[in-house]
Amino acid sequence: MCRHLGYLGAATSVGSLLTQGDHSLRTQSFAPNDMRGGGTINADGFGVAWWQDGSVRSYRNPMPIWTDPAVDDVLPQVRSTSVIAAVRSATVGMPVERSACAPFTDDRWAFSHNGVVFGWPQSMVELWSEVPPIDALALPAPTDAAGLWVVLRNLLRTHDPETALCVLVRRVLATSPKARLNFLLSDGESMYATAVHHSLSVLRTEDSVTIASEPLDDRPDWISIDDRRMVVATTTDLTISSLES
Secondary structure, eight states: OOEEEEEEEEEEEHHHHHHOSTTOHHHHHHSOSOOTTSOSOOOSOEEEEEEETTEEEEEEESSOGGGOTHHHHTGGGOEEEEEEEEEOOOOTTSOOSGGGSSOEEETTEEEEEEEEOTTTTGGGHHHHTTSOHHHHHTOSSSSHHHHHHHHHHHHTTTSOHHHHHHHHHHHHHHHOTTOEEEEEEEOSSOEEEEESSSOOEEEEOSSEEEEESSOSSOOTTOEEOOSSEEEEEOSSOEEEEETTO
16 A cells, blocks of 8 residues: 655755654555555555756665665765655555656656555546546556556646645545545645545654655654645645645
């Protein structure tokens, strides 16, 4: 069912964000606390995206995060003010390959999906029919997460990010009511997250905000996000609103 995190704030080591805290994202890959029946470990790959000079860069590997020496040897040397990272638990029947690992990136955007769309692909046929053929042909991987990203990318052409995410959540739940739709989207300056049928927490400090599937440590300042909520964060502002309003 995956775990992910997003960070905005003072420039920090990309690699350290993956390993910091007693319950870091790397630890959550083999010892998650709140998968809610969506598997037991997240060993089907991982990825991280960061922004440098206004452009998004990424690194993805279909192997478990704990097997990749780049996490300790290379990524700590990269610094950024904005990061999205994810570890993957592939839904049965979906491929385990690099192209299926989040974050998915395009232009200035990076996107991660923590969850599952039940009934895929039949449950998304109507949504998919609205995607331009050229985008459908460029589907990154035959998975629900990659399909959601293609649909969202299309919505972002005509909607602001908050509206696009709300439309996507509403449309998917209409055909897959029990879908777990924790989305994480960023353009390097703002970060948007949804909590739908899955866990999400936020930590705000003086100079940063971190959004994660599970708290990375035992600090009491972590805020647990209620179901059907959207989080919008910048380095100076944080808002939590209902997805149903």
